[in-house]
Amino acid sequence: MKILAVDDDEIALELLTESLKSIGYSDITVATSGLSALEEIDAATRPFDYFLLDIQMPEMDGIELCQRIRRMASYKTSPIIMITAMSDRSFVDAAFSAGATDYVTKPFDTLELSARVRMAENLVRETRVSTNNVFAVQSLKAKVEDALRFSIGDAITIEDVPGMIGKLAMENYLLQLSRGKVYQSIAIGFAIVEIETIFSRSSPTEMLYTLTDVADAIADSLKQSNYLLTYCGSGKFVCVADRGSRAISPDLEIAIQLSIEEMEIAYDSGAPCEITIAMGEPVTSSLWSSGNATQLMESALISAEDKRRALQLEAAGVSVSKTKKGFMKAG
């Protein structure tokens, strides 16, 4: 595994390097600023497998560096672990939003570092397998489609949508939130109605574009809020935002639907692709909730699924009782 570690403090870099060596990693390149990190990336004859970036650095901080690495085609899905002191917690949201996969706190605990790095290593291996598959068959378009093929339940990565992060990153984000911060957060699930039909009629590329359009519509309707969004597979998305966000209202579903309709999404054949979005009840957590923060996400998904089923039954002419409006409690 080839690692690039970036920190403006040389002592911290040495500690990080030695800690990584002690858990079996020796191919480590270090940089003491964002700019020199970018130079190392440019000069690398073999790409880095993943990155460890300090958040607080002068001139270019770790968040900007993370964004710039993510913009590079070779590193769109590479694990980026942010290094943060406990007092940097306010920056952690911004880091996940910039594309970070995970974070580790300073001072380093070698056990924690080891767990985080091993998780990143697994991610690298999975990505490498799928990338190799793509390269092996890229000579023919049909074969590329084959390589891109994914199952309806796969939580595929959707790129270039503001606030969109991977499902693993969203889970990591939720798990690092303090109980107070979880209490201040709200999760909402969204589900595409009749996703099975749309999925079966679409090529993998078409499906990816459709999901990206829906993610864009959700992001656009939330643009005045602080939020993170992720795709969880099966046409379902989850957004986590500040509890007080004005965009989180019953009108949000209508706003997203209007935005989708304006896009006039169509299949490659030209036939319109009718997308209806089902928004679940907003889910909040009690301060005394015993479950972990990812339950917020699970509850939001369940609520969106319930709403989707109700809409599908309604469309099929089956009468269903309306669900009670208001915030659900997770867990």
Add this chain to the structure above:
Amino acid sequence: MDSFEADKRQQLDRAIMNIREKFLLNIDDRIALFDDLLAQIETGEDMEDALKQISANAHKISGVARTLGFADLGLMTSKIETDFGKALAGTLSENTVSPLISQVEEMLDHLVSLSSGNRA
């Protein structure tokens, strides 16, 4: 812990001891830097910049101090960083800056004692 793990742990402990030595060797430079920044505050010359720099340098120390075996220094610098951050987010006045300077002076005394202990 098997012997391989134990070897690795010992190797890491030795490396940390070397880094600790290096930290102690350079401690006078850190003291001088904080002294200069405190002097900058006293002259009133770009006080906000001096406060930000103190906070950033305290941040650096707090990130490594505990691992190097300086738990008290870690706590002091972490508190400086937090309190400076809060002060910088509000309006700066003598009332808000004075206690911050006292905190830095206390931390400097601690650094000086570490430096003297290292020379002894």
